[in-house]
Amino acid sequence: MYIPPAFNEERLDVQHALIRAHPLGLLISSADDELLASPLPFHLAAGTSPLGTLQGHLARGNTHWTSLDGRDALVVFQGVESYISPSWYESKREHGKVVPTWNYAMVQVRGRVRVIDDPEWIRGQIGRLTNDHEGPRTDPWHVTDAPATFVDAQIKGIVGLEITIRHIEGKWKVSQNRPPADRAAVAARLEREGKSGMSSLVKRYGAID
Numbered sequence: 001m002y003i004p005p006a007f008n009e010e011r012l013d014v015q016h017a018l019i020r021a022h023p024l025g026l027l028i029s030s031a032d033d034e035l036l037a038s039p040l041p042f043h044l045a046a047g048t049s050p051l052g053t054l055q056g057h058l059a060r061g062n063t064h065w066t067s068l069d070g071r072d073a074l075v076v077f078q079g080v081e082s083y084i085s086p087s088w089y090e091s092k093r094e095h096g097k098v099v100p101t102w103n104y105a106m107v108q109v110r111g112r113v114r115v116i117d118d119p120e121w122i123r124g125q126i127g128r129l130t131n132d133h134e135g136p137r138t139d140p141w142h143v144t145d146a147p148a149t150f151v152d153a154q155i156k157g158i159v160g161l162e163i164t165i166r167h168i169e170g171k172w173k174v175s176q177n178r179p180p181a182d183r184a185a186v187a188a189r190l191e192r193e194g195k196s197g198m199s200s201l202v203k204r205y206g207a208i209d
Helices: 012-021 063-067 090-094 119-134 146-157 180-192 196-205
Strands: 024-031 034-041 043-045 053-059 072-082 101-116 158-173
Touching: 012 043, 024 053, 024 063, 024 090, 034 053, 034 063, 034 090, 043 119, 053 119, 063 101, 072 146, 090 180, 101 196, 119 146, 119 158, 146 158, 180 196
Parallel strands: none
Antiparallel strands: 024 034, 024 072, 043 053, 053 158, 072 101, 101 158
């Protein structure tokens, strides 16, 4: 991923926070000169290696998993994003030398995949993944709420994946390269358009009160 210095986000805790907030990653690998991609939600196990470990599962009927074991893969996590109109910039009124762009926050992870065809490991993984998203709810659903025989049958239909992260990079392209007046105008316009997530990032990374 091309990352100009102004957009580079190297803090591991910030990168991990994006993965947790946007856990649906795009798993990309190659096999027999063919590129393969599968979207799937991941559980991030932060303390299992220096950069963390991603745990997920694929449907057994998805042949992507058959070429993954022991191979390197890329996983892309997309955070908030937004089109940025040049008409928002104060500098448009000053000199007109402005163009459209796109703001986004993204994390890319690379690591070697381990395919795990073990029902008990998979049971633990789906439990952790479920707790990630059900835990904060006032009336959370638990895997054990479903009949055990039904869960067992579902587990037979999936295959586990574990990726020990060997390289991780973050790109937060949120108007840091614009003059202060432009950043403030972009943040205000995004807020008015209901895009508070991106507006907050522009303010935070642009030191806007």
